[in-house]
Amino acid sequence: MNITVVGTGYVGLVSGVCYAELGNRVVCVDKDAHKIMQLERGEIPIYEPGLKELADANVRRGRLSYTSDLHEAMRLSELVIIAVGTPPLPSGEADMRYIESVAAEIGEALGHYQLIVIKSTVPVGTNEAVRGLIAARTRQPFEMASVPEFLREGSAVQDTLHPDRIVIGADSSRAAHTLQELHRPLTDQLIVTDIRSAEMIKYASNAFLATKISFINEIANICEKVGADVTEVAGGMGLDRRIGAAFLRAGIGYGGSCFPKDTKALIQIAGNVAYDFKLLKSVVEVNHMQRFGVIDKLLRALGHLQGRRVAIWGLAFKPETDDVRDAPAIEIIERLLELGATPVVHDPIAMPNFRRIAADPRIVWCEQPLDAVRGADALCLLTEWSQYLRQDLREVERAMARPILIDGRNAYSAEQLAGAHFAYYPVGRPAMNNEDIALHELI
Numbered sequence: 001m002n003i004t005v006v007g008t009g010y011v012g013l014v015s016g017v018c019y020a021e022l023g024n025r026v027v028c029v030d031k032d033a034h035k036i037m038q039l040e041r042g043e044i045p046i047y048e049p050g051l052k053e054l055a056d057a058n059v060r061r062g063r064l065s066y067t068s069d070l071h072e073a074m075r076l077s078e079l080v081i082i083a084v085g086t087p088p089l090p091s092g093e094a095d096m097r098y099i100e101s102v103a104a105e106i107g108e109a110l111g112h113y114q115l116i117v118i119k120s121t122v123p124v125g126t127n128e129a130v131r132g133l134i135a136a137r138t139r140q141p142f143e144m145a146s147v148p149e150f151l152r153e154g155s156a157v158q159d160t161l162h163p164d165r166i167v168i169g170a171d172s173s174r175a176a177h178t179l180q181e182l183h184r185p186l187t188d189q190l191i192v193t194d195i196r197s198a199e200m201i202k203y204a205s206n207a208f209l210a211t212k213i214s215f216i217n218e219i220a221n222i223c224e225k226v227g228a229d230v231t232e233v234a235g236g237m238g239l240d241r242r243i244g245a246a247f248l249r250a251g252i253g254y255g256g257s258c259f260p261k262d263t264k265a266l267i268q269i270a271g272n273v274a275y276d277f278k279l280l281k282s283v284v285e286v287n288h289m290q291r292f293g294v295i296d297k298l299l300r301a302l303g304h305l306q307g308r309r310v311a312i313w314g315l316a317f318k319p320e321t322d323d324v325r326d327a328p329a330i331e332i333i334e335r336l337l338e339l340g341a342t343p344v345v346h347d348p349i350a351m352p353n354f355r356r357i358a359a360d361p362r363i364v365w366c367e368q369p370l371d372a373v374r375g376a377d378a379l380c381l382l383t384e385w386s387q388y389l390r391q392d393l394r395e396v397e398r399a400m401a402r403p404i405l406i407d408g409r410n411a412y413s414a415e416q417l418a419g420a421h422f423a424y425y426p427v428g429r430p431a432m433n434n435e436d437i438a439l440h441e442l443i
């Protein structure tokens with residue numbers, strides 16, 4: 001099948017490469033000419049394990065190409081996939097300007113029947129609005145469908161080639177059949193539904209996963225007060241198949257380009273039909289507060305943060321990505337600066353992206369994890385990169401001015417900590433030997 005994918009962000013690029021891997025001829029289009037030049041040179045603008053190898057192989061096979069010319073890309077295609085961004089407006093609502101302008105461009109370029117699929121996460125009713133925008137610009141026949149994307153950053157290729165399910169929102173058997181045939185090699189779990197329900201499945205799925213995270217974070221906060229261990233609690237809960245073990249890792253809350261924006265957008269979508277989504281509002285609020293637990297623990301351990309050197313390991317919103325959109329690290333570092341501390345930061349790959357949004361001259365940037373901890377008054381682990389978990393904690397302790405470790409991701413086990421003498425503050429688990437060292441010895 002000849003496919004045009006519009007937008008080469010995470011979703012457009014990964015799905016374009018994966019559709020090519022399935023044997024289709026794919027042209028990826030982006031209006032960002034610089035990005036297209038990079039891609040044509042074989043450079044992948046995002047960090048995503050396995051993506052470059054797969055992209056290179058499919059370019060070599062002649063099944064994948066890049067262009068900034070939508071007209072040219074659509075000349076031979078049978079299917080157009082829209083994968084442009086829907087970032088949040090200050091109100092929380094999804095910003096539809098990229099979708100709207102692509103719709104207009106597709107309408108202008110449509111020269112024969114094509115199936116137009118929206119893969120971006122869009123509010124319910126968007127497919128109909130896009131249909132109207134295209135129809136206003138062409139006399140050619142076309143159909144609309146919704147195939148929301150569920151990939152996770154960091155495992156995007158795996159998720160796309162081995163999805164739990166594919167949701168197809170279509171209102172004709174022709175469109176449904178085309179999309180079933182396209183996705184059949186990936187999974188037997190092909191759910192065909194109406195377009196509005198498909199659009200809603202995406203928001204409801206992200207909102208539910210975010211709810212699980214905020215729920216376990218609140219349980220963790222209570223565990224800290226009653227002396228229980230949230231990892232034991234989550235383990236015990238997760239064995240119940242009705243609950244499931246996934247997304248019950250307590251920590252500093254969710255970040256990234258999806259959960260924060262999609263939860264807020266769903267609250268707005270509900271609000272637009274006069275429904276007050278109270279539960280989801282609480283999920284968002286709990287998530288926002290959770291990141292500041294790191295600051296509370298630093299204050300408990302150090303008394304005050306004025307003039308303190310605080311090492312930060314991890315800036316990305318999760319491991320295996322260089323994406324820092326809505327990463328909890330952003331606000332944690334802002335708060336540290338407000339309280340007079342010097343953040344000394346390291347991330348294996350996200351530092352260039354982080355620097356673009358947090359360019360404060362008081363932040364000290366380090367190329368190696370050990371450089372960040374040297375002389376530090378405390379270390380905060382904010383992203384559980386495997387390289388941090390492999391560090392010898394005794395060596396880390398020796399390098400630091402004070403042995404205080406705030407583990408925002410519950411990443412270290414008792415075995416890893418054995419031998420070092422940290423005042424150790426995890427999330428929702430018993431803190432180790434900290435009350436003795438904290439305040440009394442250190443201030």
Ligand SMILES: NC(=O)c1ccc[n+]([C@@H]2O[C@H](COP(=O)([O-])OP(=O)(O)OC[C@H]3O[C@@H](n4cnc5c(N)ncnc54)[C@H](O)[C@@H]3O)[C@@H](O)[C@H]2O)c1
Nearest residue numbers: 007008009010011030031032083084085086098120121149
């Ligand atoms: N990032 C994820 O992990 C993920 C996962 C599932 C769903 N989604 C959803 O998929 C959509 C895309 O997300 P993303 O993270 O890939 O976005 P992104 O912002 O990283 O990339 C969007 C790309 O679209 C391009 N673009 C914008 N307007 C264009 C136009 N008129 N013509 C051609 N290209 C244009 C931009 O230049 C950019 O390269 C969003 O709705 C998002 O919510 C994202």
Ligand SMILES: O=c1ccn([C@@H]2O[C@H](COP(=O)(O)OP(=O)(O)O[C@H]3O[C@H](CO)[C@@H](O)[C@H](O)[C@H]3O)[C@@H](O)[C@H]2O)c(=O)[nH]1
Nearest residue numbers: 149150151152153247248249251253254255256258317318
């Ligand atoms: O038990 C958990 C699981 C995740 N997280 C955090 O939640 C955030 C999101 O993680 P994850 O879902 O793995 O990453 P994303 O790449 O943002 O993927 C989510 O958002 C995408 C965009 O919509 C969807 O396609 C995916 O299905 C959905 O998982 C990260 O900050 C994680 O640290 C936790 O705190 N605890």
